[in-house]
Amino acid sequence: xxxxxxxxxxxxxxxxxxxxxxxxxxxxxxxxxxxxxxxxxxxxxxxxxxxxxxxxxxxxxxxxxxxxxxxxxxxxxxxxxxxxxxxxxxxxxxxxxxxxxxxxxxxxxxxxxxxxxxxxxxxxxxxxxxxxxxxxxxxxxxxxxxxxxxxxxxxxxxxxxxxxxxxxxxxxxxxxxxxxxxxxxxxxxxxxxxxxxxxxxxxxxxxxxxxxxxxxxxxxxxxxxxxxxxxxxxxxxxxxxxxxxxxxxxxxxxxxxxxxxxxxxxxxxxxxxxxxxxxxxxxxxxxxxxxxxxxxxxxxxxxxxxxxxxxxxxxxxxxxxxxxxxxxxxxxxxxxxxxxxxxxxxxxxxxxxx
Amino acid sequence: xxxxxxxxxxxxxxxxxxxxxxxxxxxxxxxxxxxxxxxxxxxxxxxxxxxxxxxxxxxxxxxxxxxxxxxxxxxxxxxxxxxxxxxxxxxxxxxxxxxxxxxxxxxxxxxxxxxxxxxxxxxxxxxxxxxxxxxxxxxxxxxxxxxxxxxxxxxxxxxxxxxxxxxxxxxxxxxxxxxxxxxxxxxxxxxxxxxxxxxxxxxxxxxxxxxxxxxxxxxxxxxxxxxxxxxxxxxxxxxxxxxxxxxxxxxxxxxxxxxxxxxxxxxxxxxxxxxxxxxxxxxxxx
Numbered sequence: 001x002x003x004x005x006x007x008x009x010x011x012x013x014x015x016x017x018x019x020x021x022x023x024x025x026x027x028x029x030x031x032x033x034x035x036x037x038x039x040x041x042x043x044x045x046x047x048x049x050x051x052x053x054x055x056x057x058x059x060x061x062x063x064x065x066x067x068x069x070x071x072x073x074x075x076x077x078x079x080x081x082x083x084x085x086x087x088x089x090x091x092x093x094x095x096x097x098x099x100x101x102x103x104x105x106x107x108x109x110x111x112x113x114x115x116x117x118x119x120x121x122x123x124x125x126x127x128x129x130x131x132x133x134x135x136x137x138x139x140x141x142x143x144x145x146x147x148x149x150x151x152x153x154x155x156x157x158x159x160x161x162x163x164x165x166x167x168x169x170x171x172x173x174x175x176x177x178x179x180x181x182x183x184x185x186x187x188x189x190x191x192x193x194x195x196x197x198x199x200x201x202x203x204x205x206x207x208x209x210x211x212x213x214x215x216x217x218x219x220x221x222x223x224x225x226x227x228x229x230x231x232x233x234x235x236x237x238x239x240x241x242x243x244x245x246x247x248x249x250x251x252x253x254x255x256x257x258x259x260x261x262x263x264x265x266x267x268x269x270x271x272x273x274x275x276x277x278x279x280x281x282x283x284x285x286x287x288x289x290x291x292x293x294x295x296x297x298x299x300x301x302x303x304x305x306x307x308x309x310x311x312x313x314x315x316x317x318x319x320x321x322x323x324x325x326x327x328x329x330x331x332x333x334x335x336x337x338x339x340x341x342x343x344x345x346x347x348x349x350x351x352x353x354x
Numbered sequence: 355x356x357x358x359x360x361x362x363x364x365x366x367x368x369x370x371x372x373x374x375x376x377x378x379x380x381x382x383x384x385x386x387x388x389x390x391x392x393x394x395x396x397x398x399x400x401x402x403x404x405x406x407x408x409x410x411x412x413x414x415x416x417x418x419x420x421x422x423x424x425x426x427x428x429x430x431x432x433x434x435x436x437x438x439x440x441x442x443x444x445x446x447x448x449x450x451x452x453x454x455x456x457x458x459x460x461x462x463x464x465x466x467x468x469x470x471x472x473x474x475x476x477x478x479x480x481x482x483x484x485x486x487x488x489x490x491x492x493x494x495x496x497x498x499x500x501x502x503x504x505x506x507x508x509x510x511x512x513x514x515x516x517x518x519x520x521x522x523x524x525x526x527x528x529x530x531x532x533x534x535x536x537x538x539x540x541x542x543x544x545x546x547x548x549x550x551x552x553x554x555x556x557x558x559x560x561x562x563x564x565x566x567x568x569x570x571x572x573x574x575x576x577x578x579x580x581x582x583x584x585x586x587x588x589x590x591x592x593x594x595x596x597x598x599x600x601x602x603x604x605x606x607x608x609x610x611x612x613x614x615x616x617x618x619x620x621x622x623x624x625x626x627x628x629x630x631x632x633x634x635x636x637x638x639x640x
Contacts, residue, residue: 069596069597071393071595071596071597071599072596074393074599078394096392096393099392100392100394167496173577173582174597175593175597175598176597209583212581212583213499213581214498214499214580214581214582214583215581215582215583216581216582219469219472219578223476226476226477226478226479227477227478228476228477228478228498335392337391337392338391340393340598340599340600341389341598341600343598344593344594344597344598344600345411347593347597348411348412348415348585348590348593349411351582351583351584351585351589352411352414352415352418352584352585
């Protein structure tokens, strides 16, 4: 009996240990004939069909590893990024990686199709000349609300503070997004390093926190679909997703302005298959390919020439449209360097109610 | 120890060195380092991170975490002891199935079980729907995203860690002692208080340590069931690595958590030993 219990206890500990990731990109082509493209990206970020087609067309094999957040990506690339050929850092992470000299300069002569990218996304603040990155998925963080419960159309971030929504507000579980929202509400930059401006933003958020049902990024869609929440901050792409399952949801970009964000393609320094990597990036901006790809992903297509290949439902999606109309006005979240520690401190204060 | 013995434990020692000692030393080293503006670690041997730990903001998070861990432990003892006792009293052939029933939930990943709780407890969830249909409530109750939900999740996750060690100690109890007590005129409750409880304390102690330590580091439950509204040490540490990009501070916090756990365990065992010494003396006198 005692043995059984010891065994069971050991199993518990192992099971409770949680989740680790596999970490074994193939170093070189398996048989010298077939090249391998080591892709390091977010989970479920491509149409599997599109990847398959690329493998067939270029006689290669795609080795798709996933990361769950930018910090994990950064840590792995710093530990030896040349194992990967294509990576997908978000906007501010491109800036960080550029400063840390971790990215290869892209050869735009081999990336003809990237000219198809919407002009407004060609010169983002984190990489103004597009030397190291091209925009892949993008969106705007706005207000999502349920028309059943929110009767007056929200127009301003201030509407989140409406006492009628007490206990029904959800904010993204992300310090930069939430503090950025409160900064924006007061007319400041989302990248402010000014202590007084941040103090003001935090004070406002403290007043909001009794109204907050939860902070959530990963399952925020479910909370809105199940109508646990009535109003909150959400990415346009996620809002489009949630809207498909609950038609009462609507999305608006507040008048004070909002954050625009993007996940990009980049090539880490010393990538072993840079040629193939560029072919891959180029392939994905072929209008037909990107139409097929973004229909699957459900996020805004950055490809200006893809519209005619998309379904009507995709082109008329109100959430994606709202983001697209706003595209040139959004403010990018930038790497704020030293000030990140200050943001984290305010964030911790907010969570502890201090 | 003979040569064969050394040979036999070599793999274990190697395992512990590679996967425990070395990583631990790395964490210690990083905790004395600094962060560059872009989040890189530079080794300049500073106590800065430990200084930050002493700020009231972070101390209060440690305090809050201790309170949650303490309450979780007390609740699991109160719930786990009767259950373990009940299983130990069952006929032999029902004991094993009883234990296995306690463990079956562990066949499913903990994260999934946490989300299952969300589905049960949320506003339009299973429980609220049932209560509304039964006419017991008019409006859905807010069962999730509060401290109660966090506590429920913690107790749910850790209860088996309490049941198993207590069960073992109850099962090992010498029943002749209870018979003797009964022969000498002790009522069942007195016998339980004077014999069963003191003799099963090692099981309670083991369970307490397992539950207390595990709950100190919990970060999934506050995130999923608590709506990420409160910050426990586990969440604070997670944030340092995943958003603040401040590995040195995260490492220092981890070390402080480990040290704190160790000190508490030592104190706890000391207290138990003194009590046990007292109990033994009492037995001698009797």
